Amino acid sequence: MNFGFSDEQELLRSTARKFFENESPSETVRRLMDTPEGMSPELWAKIAEQGWLGLIVPEAYDGMGLGFVDLTVLMEEMGRAVVPGPYFSTVLLGGLAILEAGNEAQKKEWLPKIAGGARRATLAWMEPTAMLGPAGVTLAAKAAGGGHTLSGTKLFVPDAHTADAIVMAARTGGGVGEDGVSLFLVPRTARGVEVKLLPTMDQTRKLCEVTLTDVTLGPEALLGAPGLGWKPLERVLERACVALCAEMCGGAQKVLDMTVEYAKIRQAFGKPIGSYQGVKHKAADMLVDVENSKSITYYAAWAMDEGSPEGSLAVSMAKAYVSDAYRKVSAAGIQLHGGIGFTWEHDLHLYFKRAKGSEFTFGDATYHRERVAQLVNL
Amino acid sequence: MDFTLTPEQLSFRDEVRSWLKKNLPKDWSTKVQAASDVPREEAYDFLRQWQRKMYEAGFVGLTWPKESGGRGLTFMEEMILQEEMALAKAPPVLNILAVGMAGPTINAYGTEEQKKRYPPKMLSCEEIWCQGYSEPNSGSDLAALQTRAVKDGDHYVINGQKVWTSLAHIADYMMLLARTDPHAPKHKGITYFLLDMHTPGVTVKPLKQITGDAEFNEVYFDNVRIHESQILGGLNNGWAVGLTTLMYERLALGFGLQVRLRIALDGLVDLARRSTKNGTPATKDPVTRQKLAQMWIDTEVFKYTGARAITKLLKGELPGPEASTGKMMWVEGHQRLQELAMELEGPYSQLTKGSRWAVENGLWQYGFLRSRANSIEGGTTEIQRNIIGERVLGLPKG
Numbered sequence: 180m181n182f183g184f185s186d187e188q189e190l191l192r193s194t195a196r197k198f199f200e201n202e203s204p205s206e207t208v209r210r211l212m213d214t215p216e217g218m219s220p221e222l223w224a225k226i227a228e229q230g231w232l233g234l235i236v237p238e239a240y241d242g243m244g245l246g247f248v249d250l251t252v253l254m255e256e257m258g259r260a261v262v263p264g265p266y267f268s269t270v271l272l273g274g275l276a277i278l279e280a281g282n283e284a285q286k287k288e289w290l291p292k293i294a295g296g297a298r299r300a301t302l303a304w305m306e307p308t309a310m311l312g313p314a315g316v317t318l319a320a321k322a323a324g325g326g327h328t329l330s331g332t333k334l335f336v337p338d339a340h341t342a343d344a345i346v347m348a349a350r351t352g353g354g355v356g357e358d359g360v361s362l363f364l365v366p367r368t369a370r371g372v373e374v375k376l377l378p379t380m381d382q383t384r385k386l387c388e389v390t391l392t393d394v395t396l397g398p399e400a401l402l403g404a405p406g407l408g409w410k411p412l413e414r415v416l417e418r419a420c421v422a423l424c425a426e427m428c429g430g431a432q433k434v435l436d437m438t439v440e441y442a443k444i445r446q447a448f449g450k451p452i453g454s455y456q457g458v459k460h461k462a463a464d465m466l467v468d469v470e471n472s473k474s475i476t477y478y479a480a481w482a483m484d485e486g487s488p489e490g491s492l493a494v495s496m497a498k499a500y501v502s503d504a505y506r507k508v509s510a511a512g513i514q515l516h517g518g519i520g521f522t523w524e525h526d527l528h529l530y531f532k533r534a535k536g537s538e539f540t541f542g543d544a545t546y547h548r549e550r551v552a553q554l555v556n557l
Numbered sequence: 558m559d560f561t562l563t564p565e566q567l568s569f570r571d572e573v574r575s576w577l578k579k580n581l582p583k584d585w586s587t588k589v590q591a592a593s594d595v596p597r598e599e600a601y602d603f604l605r606q607w608q609r610k611m612y613e614a615g616f617v618g619l620t621w622p623k624e625s626g627g628r629g630l631t632f633m634e635e636m637i638l639q640e641e642m643a644l645a646k647a648p649p650v651l652n653i654l655a656v657g658m659a660g661p662t663i664n665a666y667g668t669e670e671q672k673k674r675y676p677p678k679m680l681s682c683e684e685i686w687c688q689g690y691s692e693p694n695s696g697s698d699l700a701a702l703q704t705r706a707v708k709d710g711d712h713y714v715i716n717g718q719k720v721w722t723s724l725a726h727i728a729d730y731m732m733l734l735a736r737t738d739p740h741a742p743k744h745k746g747i748t749y750f751l752l753d754m755h756t757p758g759v760t761v762k763p764l765k766q767i768t769g770d771a772e773f774n775e776v777y778f779d780n781v782r783i784h785e786s787q788i789l790g791g792l793n794n795g796w797a798v799g800l801t802t803l804m805y806e807r808l809a810l811g812f813g814l815q816v817r818l819r820i821a822l823d824g825l826v827d828l829a830r831r832s833t834k835n836g837t838p839a840t841k842d843p844v845t846r847q848k849l850a851q852m853w854i855d856t857e858v859f860k861y862t863g864a865r866a867i868t869k870l871l872k873g874e875l876p877g878p879e880a881s882t883g884k885m886m887w888v889e890g891h892q893r894l895q896e897l898a899m900e901l902e903g904p905y906s907q908l909t910k911g912s913r914w915a916v917e918n919g920l921w922q923y924g925f926l927r928s929r930a931n932s933i934e935g936g937t938t939e940i941q942r943n944i945i946g947e948r949v950l951g952l953p954k955g
Contacts, residue, residue: 180566180633181559182864183872248558439950454953456939459946466945467882474861475854481558496854548850549843557826557840557849 199260212382218264233294240290246484251425258429263383265338271419273300276346280403280411303333304348320349326397339387357409362402381536420541424476427505434512468504492554499547505534577645604651608682618680626677643816655679655686662802666790687728689719706735715781725774747795814887895925
């Protein structure tokens with residue numbers, strides 16, 4: 180057993196930390212989050228140059244062919260720097276969906292371009308009901324002339340406004356179960372696709388409403404076998420969920436670091452506030468939350484790489500734990516900073532808002548606790 | 558990152574597993590469910606024999622050097638052993654203060670004589686050890702201890718009192734901290750002694766606890782004479798030696814507690830499966846499911862945080878921040894688990910041993926009451942938070 184990172188992974192961590200400190204400092208994050216894109220072409224090109232857009236893309240498609248434990252390291256660092264923009268949606272949602280569900284031609288067409296930074300993709304699975312299971316997928320895909328015609332509304336679609344393609348979960352069959360869910364690769368510019376950028380509390384995450392009105396697609400748009408799209412979609416969502424947990428761990432660690440730093444220098448009643456147990460003990464609790472979040476996230480990432488039968492359980496344990504932990508840690512960070520932590524000028528709100536948005540992405544703690552209960556046969 | 562076991566480790570696991578299967582006393586598994594703490598008095602004789610049996614099979618003191626009666630294995634094998642014991646719901650090791658704390662400290666600081674004399678009998682449970690640290694006026698502020706040891710020829714004469722001393726009533730030896738230099742700063746005048754509890758002048762008075770049991774004690778020293786050869790780690794060096802013991806305590810607890818929490822959780826899940834809430838199975842109640850799932854998650858998280866610390870140990874590195882959190886996590890988790898057991902029993906939680914209506918003969922009531930000590934013993938939760946705040950996060954002392 181070895182529950183630690185390799186030298187290569189530690190190197191990736193230090194490289195990534197330095198990279199984002201230089202390329203995505205707070206001023207850059209704030210500038211980018213005020214733009215509709217949330218990303219500049221220059222930064223995107225630099226991320227691509229590092230090879231990170233293809234980190235989990237197999238070498239056969241011009242990627243680095245690394246695993247989820249490696250990705251965890253990078254995601255922690257991105258979360259630490261609250262990097263805005265479509266990295267997550269392109270790599271973990273659109274890109275991964277094409278990798279998991281696509282045929283050889285689709286993978287050859289898309290993955291090298293995603294890995295190289297020339298194309299972006301995202302995934303639209305949730306609808307206005309905000310249901311997480313297969314029953315939440317109701318967008319109709321009717322067979323028409325060898326292809327399909329899609330109509331309906333998708334919500335909370337990350338970065339749809341800047342994506343070249345949107346992987347769309349739709350229903351080709353009736354019912355509300357897993358059967359009948361199909362995935363389609365829909366060009367954003369296809370006729371009948373309307374994308375509306377939504378104002379979000381976490382401005383570093385761009386979410387869209389995507390409305391499809393009689394969007395006609397040829398047979399080549401189908402991603403995977405018709406009616407059998409739920410399984411690959413579930414695999415994508417689980418993997419993305421682990422990556423999100425890693426990003427949350429990185430953010431929580433940064434909040435703890437900022438808070439400890441501040442508690443050492445901020446004076447009250449003639450002493451640093453960190454010398455008071457009211458502050459010290461809260462900081463200790465934050466550390467427990469942060470370290471535990473990492474432990475369960477690393478385990479889930481390892482379980483993904485190994486194809487462990489406990490994979491789904493590990494994912495839900497991680498998301499349940501980390502959702503609560505990041506929320507608590509980021510709130511405690513604000514509390515221990517006092518008034519300055521409540522200002523727009525201080526960076527804490529970026530983390531606090533990211534924590535809240537992440538909490539409800541891929542299911543919150545309550546949802547995942549129930550899933551744990553089911554998976555352990557309670 | 559790799560959670561798989563080597564062929565050697567797998568064969569060790571099979572060795573443990575098949576031994577446990579053959580030797581585990583059948584009736585114990587129901588008795589132990591809620592007893593995830595220091596064992597109850599009625600179990601002492603049974604546990605003595607159990608540890609002896611485990612020792613003879615080579616399963617106590619795995620990481621100890623061979624010359625001390627151990628097997629010279631790594632923490633990896635220790636972890637495998639603990640995991641298997643949890644799966645089998647095996648009884649705990651009774652002489653845990655010796656195996657987990659006194660022994661490693663003697664192996665680290667002892668003379669050749671001391672290393673030869675004491676450790677082997679700890680593993681076999683021939684000699685039970687207790688820890689003489691806390692006093693009525695020095696608990697969390699341990700260095701303020703007042704028990705005196707005054708030199709008289711080649712002996713020291715001990716006078717004073719210890720309190721909350723677990724197992725003292727059945728112990729043969731004590732790790733005793735006493736003040737040998739009253740004029741030195743408080744951390745610098747303390748010496749660590751290995752005291753024979755059968756020496757004249759040692760009086761043990763059991764203290765009745767909120768459980769009604771008396772598993773901890775007051776220990777009085779009235780002109781107790783102890784030979785200077787019983788000093789461990791040098792005169793006036795007791796603070797450093799004592800802290801080493803506490804470090805081992807946390808390490809030993811880290812392994813053991815994870816296992817005991819898992820055993821308690823399995824018991825809790827069984828209890829939930831047999832319980833009803835408003836006429837329907839408790840496991841169908843959404844709120845109960847949430848609480849049980851959170852317990853499950855926290856128990857697993859505890860395990861993996863421990864695994865990260867062990868990985869660092871195996872690599873020969875010092876444990877990082879993740880190692881300091883174990884005690885606090887165990888306390889919070891275990892107390893919540895016991896509260897949840899009471900909640901599952903509902904009105905029946907009021908009934909204790911002796912009533913035919915008591916659930917599992919009141920075992921959970923005992924565990925629930927006993928769990929209140931968890932956040933006090935072995936360093937209060939407040940002290941643990943100070944340690945994390947100051948030594949891990951580097952915050953200034955108050």
